[in-house]
Amino acid sequence: MQTTNKDSKNSQVVVPWAKIVFGPDHISSTRYDDIYFSNQGRFDEGMHVFMSGNDLPRRFLEESNHFVIGEIGLGMGLNFLLATTLPRSCKLTYIAYEKHPLTISDLLQVYKQIELPASPLRERFLEEYPKLLPTDHYPTTVTHTFPAENIELILYWGDLALEAAKGLELPYLVNAWFLDGHSPKKNPELWSYPLFANLFKNTANGGTAATYSVARMVRQNLLDAGFSIRKIPGVGNKKNSLAAIK
Numbered sequence: 649m650q651t652t653n654k655d656s657k658n659s660q661v662v663v664p665w666a667k668i669v670f671g672p673d674h675i676s677s678t679r680y681d682d683i684y685f686s687n688q689g690r691f692d693e694g695m696h697v698f699m700s701g702n703d704l705p706r707r708f709l710e711e712s713n714h715f716v717i718g719e720i721g722l723g724m725g726l727n728f729l730l731a732t733t734l735p736r737s738c739k740l741t742y743i744a745y746e747k748h749p750l751t752i753s754d755l756l757q758v759y760k761q762i763e764l765p766a767s768p769l770r771e772r773f774l775e776e777y778p779k780l781l782p783t784d785h786y787p788t789t790v791t792h793t794f795p796a797e798n799i800e801l802i803l804y805w806g807d808l809a810l811e812a813a814k815g816l817e818l819p820y821l822v823n824a825w826f827l828d829g830h831s832p833k834k835n836p837e838l839w840s841y842p843l844f845a846n847l848f849k850n851t852a853n854g855g856t857a858a859t860y861s862v863a864r865m866v867r868q869n870l871l872d873a874g875f876s877i878r879k880i881p882g883v884g885n886k887k888n889s890l891a892a893i894k
């Protein structure tokens with residue numbers, strides 16, 4: 649379903665909302681014919697692949713000033729909320745890209761269906777979410793701060809593949825990337841070399857990236873962009889996932 653909104657200048661804004669299917673075991677996307685995640689084990693997977701894959705439990709405590717995470721794509725915000733459950737001694741900027749925003753009703757349905765770990769931010773994120781949506785402009789960037797948690801959230805609503813083709817200029821160098829943009833088989837346009845070259849350019853020295861995908865295209869593009877990579881043990885029915893470092 650595409651929803652059309654009117655912006656303040658009265659031009660038409662078409663937002664390509666996510667198309668979600670709620671199954672008993674999976675939540676999936678009909679746009680990509682791919683699952684977002686399986687209901688069981690979602691948090692173990694996120695913790696293992698993205699948080700441990702980027703060594704965040706250690707790095708969050710060692711960094712005393714500012715840590716920047718970049719995510720492709722925001723989806724339901726589960727990785728965002730998961731990252732905020734980790735003890736941290738620094739400011740966190742979380743920059744997430746998302747082409748297909750979830751409507752607030754789909755987001756609420758997701759949060760009902762899966763058991764989210766307790767997070768001080770969960771309720772506030774849900775409260776703020778409708779105001780963060782791109783109903784007046786698309787593509788657009790929205791920034792929101794959660795002062796009590798020392799978190800700055802920067803949401804880029806739009807197609808990252810198109811942005812990467814033009815050249816990405818992020819406001820900060822990224823310390824850790826969550827590469828979570830649906831499977832490269834189902835979404836090859838996203839996982840192209842220009843994307844990885846742009847990620848590398850916008851990564852701090854010693855910055856890292858993690859993904860559940862070990863597809864050849866992903867490994868090769870990471871290497872060609874300049875990252876070093878290593879396979880790490882997977883979780884659930886995935887044998888391996890991937891960790892990269894600049």
Ligand SMILES: C[S@@+](CC[C@H](N)C(=O)[O-])C[C@H]1O[C@@H](n2cnc3c(N)ncnc32)[C@H](O)[C@@H]1O
Nearest residue numbers: 721722723724725726727746747748808829830
């Ligand atoms: C597996 S889901 C991400 C789940 C999310 N990380 C979470 O924690 O809830 C993959 C997301 O990538 C987004 N995506 C796919 N292609 C994209 C693109 N070209 N630009 C931006 N986002 C994209 C999809 O719309 C989808 O929401």
